[in-house]
Amino acid sequence: AQTVTQSQPEMSVQEAETVTLSCTYDTSESNYYLFWYKQPPSRQMILVIRQEAYKQQNATENRFSVNFQKAAKSFSLKISDSQLGDTAMYFCAFMNAGNMLTFGGGTRLMVKP
């Protein structure tokens, strides 16, 4: 079974600064997909970024980028120029070939003005 670990239960960052959220996972599969989801207080689950394991290039979406280290089974999320609207729970998630999405425990991010 896959496991996803987010070792930072809570983090805070000043507005306009950069923050990195950590995620590690455990799997014996070679083909899989990794995601970061954002859950603001509205509780809607919003996809932030996606990474295919077979791609070496790190995914980037505007201010959000990942550092994908396949050998180390690490998938961190970097948020640049943090904005107040980035305040939310962030979940790292792993999808295997069987299409089951497994979530980490989440990191609560607070962006301070």
Add this chain to the structure above:
Amino acid sequence: DTAVSQTPKYLVTQMGNDKSIKCEQNLGHDTMYWYKQDSKKFLKIMFSYNNKELIINETVPNRFSPKSPDKAHLNLHINSLELGDSAVYFCASRPLGYTGELFFGEGSRLTVL
């Protein structure tokens, strides 16, 4: 138009009652899921259906019974509600064979008194 819609959004009920949460997606997706988010924000898969057929059934009490009348709907019926069933329940969907993200509904907060 809401892509994945759940009803009701909020539900407060007494222990021992039976309740249902409905989910509908208008995206034409073949695969639908139910996830449970507990009070600590941990998200865990409960069920997955492909074209009305049960694919994944995680360790969930048999008081929980999913019903898929057609591939656009996946309802969750819960019998004999217990205090520990209090949680937010998320419905999600994706196209069959698609290796991308799940599309989530807004969640249904169930409170058992």
